Amino acid sequence: MAHNLYKTLKTFDSGLGKGQYYSLPQLGKALNIQIDRLPVSIRIVLESVLRNYDGKKISEEHVEQLARWQPDAVRTNEIPFLVSRIILQDFTGVPLLADLAAMRSVAQRAGKNPKCIEPLVPVDLVVDHSVQIDYFRQKDSLSLNMRLEFERNKERYQFMKWGMQAFNTFKVIPPGVGIVHQVNLEYLARGMHKKNLDNSILYYPDTLVGTDSHTTMINGIGVVGWGVGGIEAEAGMLGQPVYFLTPDVVGVELKGQLREGVTATDLVLTITEMLRKEKVVGKFVEFFGEGTKSLTLPDRATIANMAPEYGATMGFFSVDDKTIDYFKGTGRTKKEITELENYLKIQGLYGIPSTNQIDYTKTLSLDLRTCTPSLAGPKRPQDRIEISSVKSTFAELFSLPVSQNGFSKNADDLSKVYKTTDGIELKNGDVLIAAITSCTNTSNPSLLISAGLLARAAVNAGLVVAPHIKTSLAPGSRIVTQYLSDTGLLLFLEKLGFSVAAYGCTTCIGNAGDLTLPLNYAITKHDIVATAVLSGNRNFEARIHPNIRANFLASPPLVVAYAIAGTITRNLMTEPVGQGSGGRDIYLGDIWPSSKEINRLLKHALDAKKFIKNYAQLTQQDDLWSQIRGDKGQVYSWPKSTYIAEPPFFGKNFSMQPLTQIGSIKNARALGIFGDSVTTDHISPAGLIKEESPAGCWLKANGVQKADFNSYGSRRGNHDVMVRGTFANVRIKNLIIPTQLNSTQVEGGFTIYQPSGEQMSIYDAAMRYIAVGTPTIIFAGEEYGTGSSRDWAAKGTYLLGVKAVIACSFERIHRSNLAGMGILPLQFKNKESTLSLGITGEETYDIEGLTAELKPQQEVTLVVREKGGDLKKVPVILRIDTPIEIAYYRHGGILPFVLRQLLDI
Structure with missing residues (x-):
């Protein structure tokens, strides 16, 4: 039976008959508030809270607190948000399924x-993280890489x-x-849902959380959703609300239009730099104004996608006519588009807000005409560099200390030439990987067509890409290949080495595949700072390839241009890209390419018939996916496997009964002391598994050959591999280890075991501490846990026996995941x-101060006992932020909490 709190359950004409909805305008009247002054994203969350009111998990107080949202209020209230659906990718989805x-x-x-134990909301898992670029620059790269993917x-x-x-x-979109x-944007998202309710149809917005931080890409079409850890998503699947503190909402007014030659990538790198400086971590961001209205839907999605890079929970765009046009062009039915438009209009949720229409916590402004062609790097996505300054910036960073984002090299080495054993000449700054990849840019037809047009012009001018550069094209969906083929541009990309190698995240997620042995040997022997250029969203240390130290994010056409140039040490604004026919x-x-050329071909990218046909054929008879046979039954048999094991x-x-007895932690040791900007790429196992690492040794001991190691991501369903790879990143620097005589810091997952003072791997030290009953702590600097929403960054920390993480500040998802695993986040x-x-x-x-009366964000005391006996008492803040997180902590984590509830029914 439907509730009718404040008489908000109303009837409306959906365009296809009568339907019901929970009216936000009626709620505003009942509470005497101007509901239309609230940020649109807040209103959509409010609709969920109102619709799911049950007097238990969601109370009348929750509804009123959110409805009375104020721009500048102190944020202490938590929102219980029940989402319409969950989306997973396979790296995070497999461990979630294992749980x-x-x-x-x-x-x-x-x-x-x-x-x-059954998901109560629809769950879609899209397999896109497993494929690696082993084969490239050949016509059959795609089929060869997919065959290897299925074997592994x-x-x-x-x-x-x-x-x-x-x-x-539970449904799976196959490899x-x-x-x-992009699959979510093109196919899974409907904008609105409906269900039968008391002999009527209830309409409500499409909302979701996903186990990838770039879930926010869906904000580009007006869908509220963001990335959470797998453990939070799992609770959401099983009927638990996603709890979060009522957010500030920052409004970003976009003005003007992009200038000729400036791409959506350049725009998003500018926005990322601007919003990182504004410290929007944990906040909603909404874009409004005339400049916003001028952006295409794919441009909006590109900006929304990068919300994790600028730190926001969301980067939201309201639905307007351009959204509707996108839905029509991607094959949504006339019926559902009519219902969506009518529903949003009756709720007052339709249209991009204008200046002064909404009350925001803070309003920022960006004139699109000020954006310039840019790259970002070499280690973080927020470090934007104008293209004219890339050469000089790299030269400056080259000899700076690592602590200042530099490489601690001698400036004279910049001009040295080294030879590989197979005769290739290498210099510092040379491009060895050039990849058009990732959800950020391969969702955007203007960027892909631009890359194709540039490739055509380059080929016609006689330009080539050196054969040792690992080039690849990994489109966001099969539609991209179709429109690149239809326009004749794929042929020219292939001639420069950018043949379709996969449909997946590939290089952006760390699946670039390996370089040749001679290249790896030369880089290691001479400590060469080689570079990668990719159209991705992440370029953290050792993410792209462990031997490539400088990684730059760029638009697809610039990826092609830098592949031709072959080096990052050339100013492409004043120096030639290369020599064409006749040495010109x-x-x-x-x-x-000009915008006129690009726009002339865009009609090929939004063809509803192509989208309908493409997604009607997810699998075909006798294809690789159809040949996979799985176990039957309701309970998994847990066969012996180095990929899947029953989680502990x-x-x-x-x-x-709850297992955790809340009490003080005594006589703990530090397992790691880390500096600022330690990302989940540093913490969570990712990328290639080194043979000599604890994980590599375990695999060999279990009969796995080096050639079959695969990646950490592919083995996320096995805790024995993952715990051994936690904090094992080759670029992580544990400050417990003293600096060497040359003032450089030891890199890699090592620590000092106390009290003996032995240096060993973090995993080995953790196991020794557990064996003798010594609790451990991690110390860190600012922005601890920035990066992808990797639940294993928290799960691995838990399995290493860590009881608390004490940092100067936390990234939103990782802080939540630590609390969800029963680990104390302290600030x-x-x-x-x-x-x-x-x-x-x-x-x-x-x-000290951990008692049965524990409260969110209370002050507790860190007691530091020095070796000589001196004692310091340091106040720290408990970053368990909400009452529900206190409950999770009492139960030893969110998973035991939810399981006890389900088994008690």
Whole structure:
């Protein structure tokens, strides 16, 4: 029976008959507030809170608190947000499915019906993270890479097939279809949902969370959603609200239009730089104004996608006529488009807001005419560099200390030439990987067509790409290949080495594949700072390739241009890109496409018939996916596998009583002390598995050959691999280890075990601490946990025995994940840090003030006992931010909390 709080359940004409909806305008009248002054994103969340009001999980107080949102209020209230659906990618989706399977195993052992563990909202898993670029620059790269993908990941795909038959609401988009966020944009997102309710049809907005931080790309079509950790998504699937503090909302007014030659990538890198400086972490961002209205839907999606890079929870664009045009062009039906438009208009949710229409916490402004062609790098996406300054910036960074984003090299080395064993000449700054990839830019037809046009002009001018440069094209969906083929541009990209190699995240997620042995040997022997240029959204240290130290984000046409140039040490605004036919100098302006050329071909990119046909054929008879056979039954049998293993988070003798006794932590040791901007790429296992690493040794001990190691991402369903790879990034710097005589810091996942003072891997030290019953702590600087929403950054930390992480500040998702795993996130006060406190890792530590009456964000005390006996008491803030997180902590984490609720029914 539907509730009718404040008489908000109303009837409207959907355009196809009568329907019902929970009216936001009526709620405004009932509470005597101007609902239309609220940010649009807040109103959509409010609709969910109102619609799902039950007097238990969601109270009348929750509805009123959010409805009375004020721009400048102190944020202390938590919002229980029930989403319409969940979206997963396979790296995070497989461990989540493993957790669900483990819950069913626990239910069976407890004598309960395993079917009590069942997703209550639709779940879509898109397989896009597994494919690597092993084959490239040849016509059959795509089929060869997919065959390798299926050979390597057969056990994972069999597990997914089991999940599809075991859970009613769990669906899989198979490999080779596209990147999760573009598939979501083109196909899965409907803009609105409806369900039967009391002999009527109830309409409500499309909302979601996803297990990838770039879930925010969907904000470009007016859908509220963002990335969460797998453990939060799992709770959401099982009927728990996604809890978060009421956010500030920053309005960004865009003015003017982009100038000729400036791309959406240049715009988003500018926005990322601007909003990072504004510190929008944990906030909603809404774009409005005339400049926003001028942007195409793919341009909006490109901006929304990069919300994690500028730190916001969301980068939201309201639905308007351009959204509707996009829905028509991508094959949504006339019926659903009519219903969507009528529903949003009756709710007052239609249209891009104008200046002064909405009350925002803060309003910023950007004139689109000020944007210039740019790259970002070499280590972070927010470090934007105008193209004219790339050469000089690289030269400056080359000899700067690593602590200042530099490479600590001698400036004279910039001109040195080194030879590989197979005769290739290499210099610092040379481009060795050039990849058109990622959800950010391959969602945008103007960028892909621009790259194709530039390739055509380059080929016609006689330009080539050196054969040792690893070039690849990994479109966001099969539609891209079709319109590049239809326009004749794919042929010219192929001639420069950019043949279609995969449909997946590839280079952007760290699946660039390896370089040749001679290149790797030369880089390592001579400590060459080689570069990669990619059209992605992430370029953190060691993410793209462990031996490539400088990685730059760029638009697809600039990726092609830098591949031709072959080096980052050339100013493409004043120096030639290369020599064409007859040795003639060819400049970037000679081959750069005009907006007129691009617009003439865009009609090929939005053809509804192509989209309908493409997504009607997700699988074909006897294709690789159809040949995969999974287990049957409602409970997984857990066969012996180095890919999938029953997670240890519940234990064989799961108790219905909370296990965590809240009390002080005594005599802890520091497992790691880290500086600023330690990302989840540093913490969570990602990329290639080194043979000599703890994970590599474990795989070899279990009969896996080096050639079959695959990547950490592909083995995320096995905790034995993942815990050994936690904090094992080759570029992470543990400040516990003293600097060497040349003042450089040891890199890699090492620590000092106390009290013996032995240097060893972080994993080995953690196991020794666990064996002797010593709790451990991680110390960190600012922005700890920035990066992808990797639940294993928290799960691995938990399995290493870490009880608390004390940092100067946290990234939103990682802080939440730590709390969700029963790990204490603690934050220094008054700008204190390990540096200011003189913490070295030789001390022992207590955390006092952890009592049964624990409160969100209360102050507790860090006690530091120095080796000589001196004692410091340091106040820190408990960053368990909400009452529900306190409950999670009492239960030892969100997963045991949810499981106890489900088994108690």
